[in-house]
Amino acid sequence: MIRSKLFWMVPLSLTLGLLGCGGGQPPAEQSGGAAAPSATPAAAPAAPIDPATAATITGKVAFDGTAPARPRIRMDAVPACTQRSSEAALVEEAIVNDNKTLRNVFVYVKEGLGDRSFPPPAEEVVLDQQGCVYHPHVLGLIAGQKLRIKNGDPTNHNIHPMPAQNREWNTSMPPGAADLIQEFPRAEVMIPVKCNVHPWMKAYVGVLRHPFFAITGADGSFEIKGLPPGSYTIEAWHEKYGTQQMQVTVGEKESKQVDFTVKG
Ligand SMILES: [Cu+2]
Incomplete structure (x- = not known):
């Protein structure tokens, strides 16, 4: 419990500081990836797993x-958050x-x-914003794997990952916005994600250098x-x-x- 409280206090205080100086500005990263932290150095190919x-x-x-x-x-x-769903979130x-x-x-x-290192697979992982809730709530990525972020809502979202090892960004996604493609070059467990518009929206992204992870579901x-x-x-x-x-x-x-x- 103590650990999880500390975990939240740090990102919250950072976030408040950022909001105080002009949060909501278009993210700088959209002009190019030059400012991104350098990716994990490419290691020699992993010994093949038989x-x-x-x-x-x-x-x-x-x-x-x-x-x-x-x-x-x-x-x-x-x-706009509730009109498309009959069930309360x-x-x-x-x-x-x-x-x-x-x-x-x-x-x-x-x-x-x-x-051992593992190249990111070609398939993307999808994070959807539907009914002002992130789907899924927890997801995993391999460093460098593409994350496709969708907005299925008739309202504006501003997705905002708050990493410690990767570059922080936030991006406004109005209704009908094109999907946003992002990636995290460094391993990090976990990256909290929030929406700057809807304070209840939270997701968590685990980034690893390998594919050996799972997320527990309904069983x-x-x-x-x-x-x-x-x-x-x-x-x-x-x-x-x-x-x-x-x-x-x-x-x-x-x-x-x-x-x-x-x-x-
Ligand atoms: Cu939102």
Whole structure:
């Protein structure tokens, strides 16, 4: 809990400072990428992972305690946010599934891959703004992978990631705006994203140098496959409950289960 509170205080204070000096200006980065932090230096090609010997880590994130209430997000004063949906949006800070597991946990290999690096895949990851809520709430990217940001709402959004290791930016997206394509060149877990227009809009982006991550969904489980045999530190991150780590060693073709328990 302490960790997660600190986590929020820093970005909030930064944000207030920025808003005080002309927030809402067009982002500088649209004129070109020259000011962007240099990308992670290209490493030598990773030793190929032999799919015939690759290992798998599976597990779930159990929730021990009383599930926090999920109040409605108070957006009634903004009809453009609510008019296209018949269902009220609920606060997403902590979602406990029916099977007593926790949703939206970012589970990833924190250590153990050595110097291996993985080029970003060609496929994009989509972050959509619909009903003044980010979809998905938590997502993962490989450093340099394209993030396509959409605005499906008849209202203006101003998307604003607040990274510590990557360059900060914010971009206004009026209704009907062309998709915004962005990328984060440096690994960072996690990057909070907010909307400068709608204070309840929050998302989190995990950026890794490798593809070994998963995000728990409606059953609280995860699967990380295709791993080279080895010893790994697996971290589970949640926006409200902070982080936990587990050590696991997997041999050739081995599958091991790693279960986390989060106390509510
Ligand atoms: Cu917004």
